Amino acid sequence: MELCARPADRPLVILAYPRVDHEQDYLYHWMPFSLLTIASALRAMPQIDVMIFDGNQRETDHWEALLDAELPRTLCIGLSIMTGGAQIRHALQMAAAAKRRDSCPPLVFGGPHVNVLPAETVRHELVDFALQGPGQNSMPQLIEALLGQRPFDSVEGLWRYESGESTLTKQNPPKAGPMSTYPWGLLNVEEYVRDDPTIAPRTLNYISSQGCVYKCQFCYELTYQRKWSAMPTGNVLGDIQWLCKEYAVNGIKFYDADFFVNVRRAHEYCEALLDSGLGIAWAASINPNDVLRARKQNVDLLGRVAESGCRRLLMGMESGDDRVLREVVKKEITSAQLWDVAQEIAGNGIRGAYTFIVGFPGESPAEIENTYALMEKIRTLRPLPETRVHLFGPFPGTTLFEQAKEYGFVAPSKLEEWADFNYYESQTPWTSGAMEQRAWGNTRLVARTGRMKLASR
Numbered sequence: 001m002e003l004c005a006r007p008a009d010r011p012l013v014i015l016a017y018p019r020v021d022h023e024q025d026y027l028y029h030w031m032p033f034s035l036l037t038i039a040s041a042l043r044a045m046p047q048i049d050v051m052i053f054d055g056n057q058r059e060t061d062h063w064e065a066l067l068d069a070e071l072p073r074t075l076c077i078g079l080s081i082m083t084g085g086a087q088i089r090h091a092l093q094m095a096a097a098a099k100r101r102d103s104c105p106p107l108v109f110g111g112p113h114v115n116v117l118p119a120e121t122v123r124h125e126l127v128d129f130a131l132q133g134p135g136q137n138s139m140p141q142l143i144e145a146l147l148g149q150r151p152f153d154s155v156e157g158l159w160r161y162e163s164g165e166s167t168l169t170k171q172n173p174p175k176a177g178p179m180s181t182y183p184w185g186l187l188n189v190e191e192y193v194r195d196d197p198t199i200a201p202r203t204l205n206y207i208s209s210q211g212c213v214y215k216c217q218f219c220y221e222l223t224y225q226r227k228w229s230a231m232p233t234g235n236v237l238g239d240i241q242w243l244c245k246e247y248a249v250n251g252i253k254f255y256d257a258d259f260f261v262n263v264r265r266a267h268e269y270c271e272a273l274l275d276s277g278l279g280i281a282w283a284a285s286i287n288p289n290d291v292l293r294a295r296k297q298n299v300d301l302l303g304r305v306a307e308s309g310c311r312r313l314l315m316g317m318e319s320g321d322d323r324v325l326r327e328v329v330k331k332e333i334t335s336a337q338l339w340d341v342a343q344e345i346a347g348n349g350i351r352g353a354y355t356f357i358v359g360f361p362g363e364s365p366a367e368i369e370n371t372y373a374l375m376e377k378i379r380t381l382r383p384l385p386e387t388r389v390h391l392f393g394p395f396p397g398t399t400l401f402e403q404a405k406e407y408g409f410v411a412p413s414k415l416e417e418w419a420d421f422n423y424y425e426s427q428t429p430w431t432s433g434a435m436e437q438r439a440w441g442n443t444r445l446v447a448r449t450g451r452m453k454l455a456s457r
């Protein structure tokens, strides 16, 4: 955590990423790209200083000490929240600590949870403003309003709660615009480098694009409708080259919703990586349809992906049953095609990491068996794929969330109730502890990190 070098009398904006309770001994700690993206836009404002506080790296007493030291000059605090992982609970604790101090500035909540439930979020007594949509667009506007440089009503995506009503100023369209590189100086990058046994000893996470074009019915991306946007290949590679030089990074794990949305861009990245001679290992998420699209476009995608050092591809297969794939998830692919794609991935020497979901509303026991059967078959491939089974958990705003309610799922209705929503445990009347046990028993990872129990500090 560092301050950018500007005179100390400027108003300060604190961007905070509350802790996520990971699985016990979770290896792959995350970097707050949401806040880096917003900070990148804020650093273009000469009127203010920006600081990032990462609750995954710092303890509560650091937060308290930061508040004591910096609140007098703080203009506002932005807190990022997603549903699940108890991040909301930690955010509320951090907000309460700030509110206990006399000089507490406005608290602004944003992030995936707010993007789908803004009106409910802003009703909470600890929340002064909720900002819906891309924060790099709305946060600079809100800061100008707080500095008296523009009316609040002109701030896009701003939700307020007044006279018993949540109101929105105007839409903040979910379009990120061209992505710039990240202001690394606001974090201690070394803290985020991990030994990832499936990639490389000094692996760093990275996000090079935002949004997705697919329509998986359980997924937040579909609800949020974020338009796909990406960093140009040259910028991605330049940034990675810099990280390799500065921090001796030798592995990159892309956490883009789908790194391969634009097949030609992904291919171009592989060529550029090969030309650069960097020799790093990498991993990324891919939708199975990307592989089929590459075939149609006659692009040797997986061949070049493998040659350029990709060690692992993460793919949501979701189900081994054709009705579920077609009608419930709308994955736009059959189970036979999934098997075909997995074979091609293995044939190129890349480890597949496949995730499945059981317990969809209305899913029959036979359909669940088809999923376990596909998984068994996939485990015959070499390199041995990783497999992971999740219990269906209804996420707010998604089509399947609404359907789950029709089947008897009772949804949380306030921020506190969402605070402990745990995606890894049974959340619906038709899933059970036994299903949870079986799902866990069929989860095979290269680096097993202990029972899937959330580690809360």
Ligand code: B12
Pocket (backbone or CB within 6 Å): 020, 021, 022, 023, 029, 030, 031, 032, 033, 034, 035, 037, 038, 056, 077, 078, 079, 080, 081, 082, 083, 084, 085, 086, 108, 109, 110, 111, 112, 113, 115, 116, 131, 133, 134, 135, 136, 138, 139, 176, 207, 210, 211, 219, 220, 221, 255, 256, 257, 395, 396, 423, 454
């Ligand atoms: C990295 C990641 C993780 C990491 C860790 C998160 C962490 N920091 O510790 C890991 C892998 C651990 C993880 C776990 C989970 N994750 Co996750 N994860 C992501 C992922 C892939 C990237 C997040 C990211 O950095 N995006 C890039 C940034 C730039 O975008 P952004 O976060 O949306 O931020 C923008 C806006 O939301 C807004 N914004 C964000 N914060 C703020 C704050 C303020 C003040 C403002 C104004 C605006 C603002 O502006 C930002 C810039 O445009 C996203 C999917 C995705 N590609 O976004 C899912 C996602 C966030 N995860 C999600 C979920 C559900 C989970 C889990 C609960 C379940 C699961 N299995 O995935 C677990 C819970 C943790 C646990 N118990 O272990 C959902 C959240 C849905 C929701 N309704 O909130 C997402 C969207 C995936 C999905 N498509 O469904 N996750």
Ligand code: SF4
Pocket (backbone or CB within 6 Å): 212, 213, 214, 215, 216, 219, 220, 221, 222, 257, 258, 287, 316
């Ligand atoms: S491919 Fe992944 S990110 Fe895209 S809609 Fe499906 S689950 Fe969501």
